[in-house]
Structure formats: C-alpha cells, structure tokens
Amino acid sequence: MDFADFADRVDAIEAESADLAITSLVADLFVDAGADLPVVARLLLGRVFPAWDSTTLDVGPNLCHEALARAAGPNVTADDVAATLADAGEIGAVAESLDLGGQQGLAAFGAAEPDPLTVAEVDDRLRDLAAAEGAGSRDHKVDVLFGLFNRTDPVAARYLARLVLSEMRIGVGEGTVRDAIAEAFDVPADDVERALQVTNDYGSMAVRACDEGEAGLAAAELAVGRPVQAMLAQTGTAADAVEAWESVAVETKFDGARVQIHHDPADETRVFSRNLEDVTDALPEIVEFVADLDVPVILDGEAIAVDDAGDPLPFQEVLRRFRRKHDVARMREEVTVEFRAFDCLHVDGTDLLDAPLLDRRERLSSVLSDGLSPLTVAEDVETIADHEATALDAGHEGIMLKNPESAYTPGKRGQNWLKRKPDVETLDLVVTGAEWGEGRRANHLGTFLLSARDEDEFATIGKVATGITDERLAELSDRLEPLIRNQEGTEVDIEPEVVFEVGYEEIQASSTYGSGHALRFPRFVAVREDKTPSEADSLSRIERLVDEHE
Numbered sequence: 001m002d003f004a005d006f007a008d009r010v011d012a013i014e015a016e017s018a019d020l021a022i023t024s025l026v027a028d029l030f031v032d033a034g035a036d037l038p039v040v041a042r043l044l045l046g047r048v049f050p051a052w053d054s055t056t057l058d059v060g061p062n063l064c065h066e067a068l069a070r071a072a073g074p075n076v077t078a079d080d081v082a083a084t085l086a087d088a089g090e091i092g093a094v095a096e097s098l099d100l101g102g103q104q105g106l107a108a109f110g111a112a113e114p115d116p117l118t119v120a121e122v123d124d125r126l127r128d129l130a131a132a133e134g135a136g137s138r139d140h141k142v143d144v145l146f147g148l149f150n151r152t153d154p155v156a157a158r159y160l161a162r163l164v165l166s167e168m169r170i171g172v173g174e175g176t177v178r179d180a181i182a183e184a185f186d187v188p189a190d191d192v193e194r195a196l197q198v199t200n201d202y203g204s205m206a207v208r209a210c211d212e213g214e215a216g217l218a219a220a221e222l223a224v225g226r227p228v229q230a231m232l233a234q235t236g237t238a239a240d241a242v243e244a245w246e247s248v249a250v251e252t253k254f255d256g257a258r259v260q261i262h263h264d265p266a267d268e269t270r271v272f273s274r275n276l277e278d279v280t281d282a283l284p285e286i287v288e289f290v291a292d293l294d295v296p297v298i299l300d301g302e303a304i305a306v307d308d309a310g311d312p313l314p315f316q317e318v319l320r321r322f323r324r325k326h327d328v329a330r331m332r333e334e335v336t337v338e339f340r341a342f343d344c345l346h347v348d349g350t351d352l353l354d355a356p357l358l359d360r361r362e363r364l365s366s367v368l369s370d371g372l373s374p375l376t377v378a379e380d381v382e383t384i385a386d387h388e389a390t391a392l393d394a395g396h397e398g399i400m401l402k403n404p405e406s407a408y409t410p411g412k413r414g415q416n417w418l419k420r421k422p423d424v425e426t427l428d429l430v431v432t433g434a435e436w437g438e439g440r441r442a443n444h445l446g447t448f449l450l451s452a453r454d455e456d457e458f459a460t461i462g463k464v465a466t467g468i469t470d471e472r473l474a475e476l477s478d479r480l481e482p483l484i485r486n487q488e489g490t491e492v493d494i495e496p497e498v499v500f501e502v503g504y505e506e507i508q509a510s511s512t513y514g515s516g517h518a519l520r521f522p523r524f525v526a527v528r529e530d531k532t533p534s535e536a537d538s539l540s541r542i543e544r545l546v547d548e549h550e
C-alpha cells in the first residue's frame with residue numbers, strides 16, 4: 001500500500017466523529033491492507049513496534065524540525081519550523097504546511113522522480129532509524145527522516161511527522177482497533193481482546209484473525225521475553241471482599257514498583273516495568289534473584305527498596321533505581337532492591353492465565369522458595385484486619401484482597417483484585433509545561449505545569465513548585481529540558497512524557513486551567529518513572545474525586 005493512500009484513509013478516519021463509523025473505516029482499511037496489515041494496524045495506533053516492545057524511535061522535536069526544514073528547502077530553518085509549530089500547535093499541521101520534496105528533494109534521488117513511498121518502506125526505514133546508536137546516529141536519523149519527508153505529499157507528511165514524534169492522535173484507540181479487527185475478519189471481539197491481552201501485538205493478531213480466524217486467535221500463547229500488561233486493582237474494603245466472594249485471598253501490599261520477570265534458563269532473563277519498559281539493566285538484583293531457576297517462568301511482583309535491616313523503604317527509593325542507565329553499581333550500593341513475587345503467569349511451557357489465583361500461587365511456591373508475598377485465605381473481616389495490622393507493622397503499604405478463584409486478566413482493572421484505599425490521596429499527572437526559576441534557581445526549571453489525561457489530549461490542572469529539593473530540581477531540569485517545545489518569556493511548553501505524583505489538599509473549580517479544576521496546595525511527591533502519560537490520572541477520575549468529596 002502506498003503511504004499516501006494510507007494517509008488519505010487516516011485523514012478520512014480522523015475527520016469522522018461517530019465511533020461506529022470510525023470502526024468501520026478502520027475495518028475497511030484492514031481488509032484492503034493486504035500484506036501490509038500488521039504494519040497498518042500498528043501505525044494507526046502510532047506505533048512502529050508492537051506494544052510489548054519498548055524500542056523507541058528516540059526522535060525528539062529538534063531532530064524532526066531539522067529533517068523537515070531540510071526537506072522544505074534552503075529557505076526554511078529548524079527555527080522556522082519551531083516558530084510555525086508555536087502557531088499551529090501540532091507538528092502534523094506544520095509538516096503539512098511546508099512545501100516538502102521540491103527540487104532539493106529530487107536532487108537527492110538523482111533528479112529522477114522517486115518511486116511512491118510505501119507503508120512497508122516507511123516501516124523499514126523507521127526501524128532502521130530506531131536501531132541507530134552511537135556517534136553519527138543523530139545525523140543518520142535526520143538523513144532517514146529527510147529522505148522520507150522528501151517523498152511525502154502534504155497529508156502523508158502530516159501523519160509521518162505525527163508518527164515519528166508519537167503524536168498520532170487520530171481518535172483511534174486500542175478498543176477501536178480490536179473492534180475493527182473483529183468486524184473486518186468476522187471474529188468475536190472478545191476473542192480478539194483475549195489474544196491481544198496474551199500477545200500485546202495488534203499487528204500479528206490482526207493477521208491471525210485474517211488468516212486463521214477464531215481458531216488462530218484462540219491459539220495465541222504467552223511467550224517468555226514478551227511482556228504482558230499487568231493486572232490492576234480497584235480500591236475496596238474488607239467488607240466488600242467478604243461480601244463478594246466465598247473466601248478472600250489477603251496479601252501484603254508492598255510499596256514498590258511493579259515488575260514482570262521473564263526468565264528462560266536456556267536464554268536470558270528480562271525484567272519489565274509496569275509500562276512494559278525493559279528495566280533489566282537497571283535492576284541486576286532481580287535478575288540474580290531468579291538466576292538459579294531451571295525452568296522458564298513469567299513472574300509478576302513488586303520491586304521494593306529495603307534498608308540495611310531488610311525493612312521496606314518508601315517506593316520513591318525504588319524509583320531512583322528505575323530506568324537508570326549509568327552508575328547502576330553505585331546506585332545499587334545506595335539503594336538495595338528486592339523482589340516480592342505475588343503471581344505467576346507461566347511455568348515451563350504452561351500458560352497459567354486462566355488458572356485460579358490459588359493454583360497460580362501453588363505453582364509460584366513450587367518454583368520459588370523465598371521472596372513470596374505472604375498470603376492468608378480469610379473468610380471474615382477480622383482475619384483480614386489481622387493480616388493488615390501485621391503488614392502495616394512491618395512497614396508495608398497495606399493489603400491487597402483478591403478473589404481466590406479469579407483468572408489473571410492482563411491490563412484489566414476488574415473486581416477481582418481490590419486494594420485498600422490509601423489514606424492520603426495523590427494524583428499522577430503529566431508535566432506539560434514549566435517556568436524557569438529565579439535567583440539561585442535561574443538555571444533550572446522551577447515550577448511545573450501539570451495536566452490530567454483527557455482522552456488523547458492533556459488538560460491543565462495546576463502548578464507545582466513545593467516539595468522539591470535543590471538536588472531534585474537539578475535532576476528534573478536535566479530530564480525535562482530536552483522535552484521543551486516552545487518558550488515564551490520564562491514559560492515553556494513541555495512534551496508530555498514525564499509523570500509526577502502529586503499530593504494536594506483539595507480540588508477546586510477554576511477557570512484558570514483547561515480542566516476546569518485546580519489543585520489546592522499541590523506538592524511534589526515523586527516522578528512516576530514506572531508510568532507513561534497514557535497511565536496518568538484522567539480528567540474523569542478527577543471529576544469522580546470531586547463528586548465524592550462534595
């Protein structure tokens with residue numbers, strides 16, 4: 001399929017507002033995609049790589065601006081592109097407005113008219129770009145993008161630019177793609193959903209539905225090395241759990257960060273964070289913890305930080321170890337990390353997702369002799385309260401209440417896992433702007449603009465400057481500066497990428513911020529290194545919190 005045809009179809013999808021009509025347009029596109037089906041399914045979701053693969057293109061706004069400027073000819077600079085972006089508000093509109101691939105573009109192809117750009121070629125070139133590293137990789141990336149932009153018409157340029165900056169935002173979510181696969185290939189949406197949960201690969205599952213139908217989807221299996229979404233919990237009480245189930249599996253709720261271990265004794269061990277990022281290199285202790293297991297396993301659990309006496313430290317400590325690429329050995333001395341296992345998805349060739357929790361726990365105890373989260377089966381609130389008191393005494397965050405009969409449902413926040421509602425409410429919000437500091441803090445970003453997730457946009461809700469030490473501020477500044485998009489006076493726009501956990505006193509109505517709400521006395525708690533903006537708190541959650549407190 002030509003990329004220009006794909007872009008025209010995406011344009012029609014973006015222009016449609018009715019959900020059902022969008023699904024049908026996507027389904028038609030899937031039917032017409034032929035051999036490009038896997039790539040088309042991923043690109044619609046703004047992905048070059050499957051959802052389980054944490055490889056990124058690693059293309060920042062500046063690099064993209066440079067490539068666009070080159071493709072637009074000698075009279076346009078990267079600064080011009082950035083200035084146009086400030087007016088246009090999004091990179092797609094900027095790319096579309098530039099006259100790309102003029103004479104300088106043809107010259108790059110030896111003056112001959114280049115072949116039309118295909119979807120497969122875009123995919124190949126972007127994969128090649130993602131693989132570039134080391135000296136010269138930046139130039140190589142600009143060259144690749146320049147080569148692609150040179151061969152796009154305005155609509156294709158719009159979607160290519162959005163794709164490379166992970167800003168596809170065409171109103172097609174994972175649910176739409178699931179329903180469109182079902183509609184296109186006449187298979188039940190539930191079967192597609194299940195296969196997607198197990199594989200986390202929209203492209204391959206679209207192909208399976210097309211080629212093999214229901215049977216192909218049913219045969220989808222977990223693979224050691226390919227992470228699945230974590231099962232999530234709702235808030236609930238002991239009384240809720242006792243009422244809902246015959247008995248209750250009570251576990252300690254560790255205050256750490258979720259990790260999924262994929263261990264294959266014949267191959268390697270990989271550790272993934274809650275957002276499926278590969279964090280293996282940052283957490284060598286976790287790899288060492290399973291090194292002696294002689295069967296392939298997929299384990300779910302929590303990485304916690306402990307002090308010299310082995311007592312738990314707050315989760316901010318463990319987050320200091322996440323995503324760290326340098327100084328891992330030194331950080332390991334500073335913060336000791338341990339693993340606490342609470343679930344087991346696969347052992348030695350057998351998938352356990354559909355097995356009841358207690359069976360999965362039995363398999364877990366058969367492979368691990370220590371590091372298990374303690375579990376009590378309770379039938380009354382008193383026994384649950386006892387477990388809770390013991391957990392809190394030991395310095396843990398609280399308890400989890402689980403339905404002993406329940407299957408493991410990846411990515412689902414169902415009724416089968418309940419977490420004790422924390423006493424202090426915090427919000428996970430995306431940093432979308434900042435202000436340069438004053439006085440001795442003038443070289444750092446000082447105040448951070450926070451936004452809640454609103455569908456695939458972000459709605460501002462407050463600013464935080466309190467609770468941040470000078471050292472932390474320097475770190476945050478280094479982290480956020482490369483994400484600056486625009487600057488006006490001392491205020492900057494920040495590419496939505498970093499999630500802050502923030503405490504607050506109250507949520508008030510406000511006309512100052514886009515969300516219609518403002519946080520009263522917001523204070524910085526931590527950077528949620530384990531969350532992406534898509535996992536930040538949504539505007540609808542904030543509205544629910546406001547309703548609850550009224």
Ligand SMILES: Nc1ncnc2c1ncn2[C@@H]1O[C@H](COP(=O)(O)OP(=O)(O)OP(=O)(O)O)[C@@H](O)[C@H]1O
Nearest residue numbers: 232233251252253254255257258302342373400419
């Ligand atoms: N025994 C346990 N079983 C399940 N989860 C546990 C357990 N101990 C700790 N956890 C952690 O608790 C998390 C769920 O509750 P919590 O509210 O703390 O997480 P969150 O990441 O802030 O929010 P959420 O997962 O609800 O989006 C799990 O994702 C997991 O990381």
